[in-house]
Amino acid sequence: MHQSTExxxxxxxxxxxxxxxxxxxxxxxxxxxxxxxxFLASGRSIxxxxxxxxxxxxxxxxxxxxxMAASGAKYGIATSHFYWLGAIPAxxxxxxxxxxxxYGSKARSVPDYxxxxxxxxxxxxxxxxxxxxxxxxxxxSMYAMALLxxxxxxxxxxxxxxxxxxTWVFHISIIVSAIIVLGYIFLGGLTSAIYNEVIQxxxxxxxxxxxxxxxxxxxxxxxxxxxxxKPAYLHxxxxxxxxxxxxxxxxxxxxxxxxxxxxxxxxxxxxxxxVQRAMAADSMASARRTPLIxxxxxxxxxxxxxxxxxxxxxxxxxxxxxxxxAAKGSPPAASANATNPVSLIPPQxxxxxxxxxxxxxxxxxxxxxxxxxxMLLRYFPSGMLGIGLTALLASFMSGMAGNVTAFNTVWTYDxxxxxxxxxxxxxxxxxxxxxxxxxxxxxSVAVAYFVAAFxxxxxxxxxxxxxVNAPLFATFLLGMFWKRATGHGAFFGLVIGxxxxxxxxxxxxxxxxxxxxxxxxxxxxxxxxxxxxxNFWTAIYAWVVCFVVTIVVSLFTQxxxxxxxxxxxxxxxxxxxxxxxxxxxxxxxxGIGVLILTLILNIIFF
Amino acid sequence: MGIDLRYPIGLLxxxxxxxxxxxxxxxxxxxxxxxxxxxxxxxxGLIMLIFGGLMFFAAYRKSGKRGxx
Numbered sequence: 001m002h003q004s005t006e007x008x009x010x011x012x013x014x015x016x017x018x019x020x021x022x023x024x025x026x027x028x029x030x031x032x033x034x035x036x037x038x039f040l041a042s043g044r045s046i047x048x049x050x051x052x053x054x055x056x057x058x059x060x061x062x063x064x065x066x067x068m069a070a071s072g073a074k075y076g077i078a079t080s081h082f083y084w085l086g087a088i089p090a091x092x093x094x095x096x097x098x099x100x101x102x103y104g105s106k107a108r109s110v111p112d113y114x115x116x117x118x119x120x121x122x123x124x125x126x127x128x129x130x131x132x133x134x135x136x137x138x139x140x141s142m143y144a145m146a147l148l149x150x151x152x153x154x155x156x157x158x159x160x161x162x163x164x165x166x167t168w169v170f171h172i173s174i175i176v177s178a179i180i181v182l183g184y185i186f187l188g189g190l191t192s193a194i195y196n197e198v199i200q201x202x203x204x205x206x207x208x209x210x211x212x213x214x215x216x217x218x219x220x221x222x223x224x225x226x227x228x229x230k231p232a233y234l235h236x237x238x239x240x241x242x243x244x245x246x247x248x249x250x251x252x253x254x255x256x257x258x259x260x261x262x263x264x265x266x267x268x269x270x271x272x273x274x275v276q277r278a279m280a281a282d283s284m285a286s287a288r289r290t291p292l293i294x295x296x297x298x299x300x301x302x303x304x305x306x307x308x309x310x311x312x313x314x315x316x317x318x319x320x321x322x323x324x325x326a327a328k329g330s331p332p333a334a335s336a337n338a339t340n341p342v343s344l345i346p347p348q349x350x351x352x353x354x355x356x357x358x359x360x361x362x363x364x365x366x367x368x369x370x371x372x373x374x375m376l377l378r379y380f381p382s383g384m385l386g387i388g389l390t391a392l393l394a395s396f397m398s399g400m401a402g403n404v405t406a407f408n409t410v411w412t413y414d415x416x417x418x419x420x421x422x423x424x425x426x427x428x429x430x431x432x433x434x435x436x437x438x439x440x441x442x443x444s445v446a447v448a449y450f451v452a453a454f455x456x457x458x459x460x461x462x463x464x465x466x467x468v469n470a471p472l473f474a475t476f477l478l479g480m481f482w483k484r485a486t487g488h489g490a491f492f493g494l495v496i497g498x499x500x501x502x503x504x505x506x507x508x509x510x511x512x513x514x515x516x517x518x519x520x521x522x523x524x525x526x527x528x529x530x531x532x533x534x535n536f537w538t539a540i541y542a543w544v545v546c547f548v549v550t551i552v553v554s555l556f557t558q559x560x561x562x563x564x565x566x567x568x569x570x571x572x573x574x575x576x577x578x579x580x581x582x583x584x585x586x587x588x589x590x591g592i593g594v595l596i597l598t599l600i601l602n603i604i605f606f
Numbered sequence: 607m608g609i610d611l612r613y614p615i616g617l618l619x620x621x622x623x624x625x626x627x628x629x630x631x632x633x634x635x636x637x638x639x640x641x642x643x644x645x646x647x648x649x650x651g652l653i654m655l656i657f658g659g660l661m662f663f664a665a666y667r668k669s670g671k672r673g674x675x
Contacts, residue, residue: 017625025614029609206619218642379640387650
């Protein structure tokens with residue numbers, strides 16, 4: 001390709017130092033691991049700021065980083081809804097209202113809370129689906145990482161020096177990342193994963209802040225960016241009256257209810273991957289502060305991860321006159337930067353034939369996922385390039401590690417100890433947790449190759465994840481705030497809600513899509529203006545069905561006596577008074593402050 | 607638990623900062639036309655070094671306090 005694909009010794013050195021460093025952290029933390037709780041829950045000893053940054057980072061896998069910049073280039077500033085609407089309110093809610101039950105009940109995991117609050121079948125359903133999904137997600141992100149590294153061609157000369165063909169870049173990426181992630185989790189458990197997530201947070205800032213700065217200087221500052229982009233790309237809310245008026249193709253109601261309520265609360269409030277970080281905090285006050293501390297950088301992250309997408313769009317097509325279609329239609333012109341004429345948003349190529357993929361109109365389909373890597377290669381000279389690539393690799397590994405630590409906990413406590421072997425001593429479960437870590441990583445590698453062999457399987461898997469996740473928040477909301485909700489109600493609500501999601505998706509389709517994995521695999525009853533609108537409505541239907549079914553079944557079944565629900569339900573739990581002190585250390589004022597700042601950001605970018 | 611995380615963060619950023627500064631000063635091979643003529647290695651390396659130093663200093667101060675009390 002072009003000259004910038006060459007790495008220098010300094011770049012390799014930076015990457016190697018980072019790899020050595022994460023393993024060293026594992027080795028140092030190893031001597032603090034004595035019990036299964038040390039390994040799986042950090043012995044509940046993590047300070048609030050560390051737990052908070054890990055809470056944020058566990059979600060900042062490379063798919064998130066790469067995907068948000070890609071969406072920034074596709075949809076513009078409206079992508080920030082995934083942060084300001086689709087994360088912050090839910091993070092404030094989980095910190096203020098839900099942490100008292102997760103942390104105060106001494107539950108060891110989210111499924112464990114379900115077993116305390118409801119019954120074994122509800123826990124079993126949640127634990128098994130969650131365990132399967134974490135391994136699958138970890139494998140998918142491993143595959144995505146290896147594919148991206150292979151596409152970048154940055155390690156070709158290194159692999160060539162070893163006498164191996166280029167295709168081995170894929171295998172080596174998977175093997176090396178698996179060994180490192182396995183190494184530091186096996187040695188230091190959840191603490192090691194959390195520490196590395198915090199380091200990853202700082203590395204992402206260190207790698208992306210100069211990138212955004214250079215991009216902004218190049219484009220002529222904020223004003224220059226505004227001149228080069230279509231107005232629709234510069235507003236978060238302005239076009240949301242009608243799906244035709246905004247690049248997302250959704251209207252405000254489905255955005256707020258689907259993304260802002262169902263999907264966002266379902267993820268941030270119930271997904272053990274993130275909640276685990278808060279449950280490892282050293283006190284109730286720290287646990288409640290964890291998501292709130294995470295919310296502060298979260299609301300500013302669009303400037304680091306979405307802005308590169310907008311910059312790439314502005315720099316790729318000097319006069320970007322059309323919408324997403326026009327952007328596709330005009331093959332990106334040679335850009336202003338003469339030293340590197342390669343486009344920041346290249347067309348997609350078929351990995352086997354090397355030919356450019358075209359849509360039905362015969363126009364090239366753009367590979368938005370290359371935005372971040374191409375920006376790094378374009379703006380960073382050797383040296384800084386090593387830092388940028390390290391940030392990217394760190395986010396890949398943290399995303400994987402988050403899944404593996406969530407998996408080994410749920411497997412050990414909620415599946416193995418609950419259904420396979422009860423009553424062993426703690427050493428036995430510690431060994432099982434270590435074994436589960438090895439198994440989790442090995443299974444992720446298997447999934448990565450499975451996905452590589454059957455490319456369409458990825459869409460199917462992600463679809464199934466969406467079905468399972470959509471109704472979850474209804475169950476937790478009723479469980480925590482309505483003491484009458486019963487185990488039968490929760491279980492049937494979840495199962496039927498999941499089926500409702502599948503049914504809705506099977507009966508609808510977005511305009512222009514072909515029936516199949518994108519929907520309408522049963523029949524076509526309704527068309528949505530975009531795939532995003534279809535996804536939001538699938539979530540909304542699933543949530544409502546779960547909510548209604550849980551209430552109806554609960555009313556016909558025997559409730560649990562009040563004394564069994566103390567500490568598990570809002571009306572039967574004493575208010576947490578542990579958080580005294582200055583206002584910014586107390587959850588409620590901190591949460592209100594976060595919401596006000598988010599509102600201001602929304603007004604600025606309205 | 608275990609170690610104060612600010613030590614390893616401080617160490618990593620200080621090491622990266624020193625590497626970038628030295629490379630920015632001595633590494634003749636870097637192509638700064640990419641970074642719009644700015645010696646981004648030198649400047650960002652300095653910032654990373656300062657950040658690493660601050661992290662180290664904060665952790666050191668805290669451990670000093672704990673030791674004396």
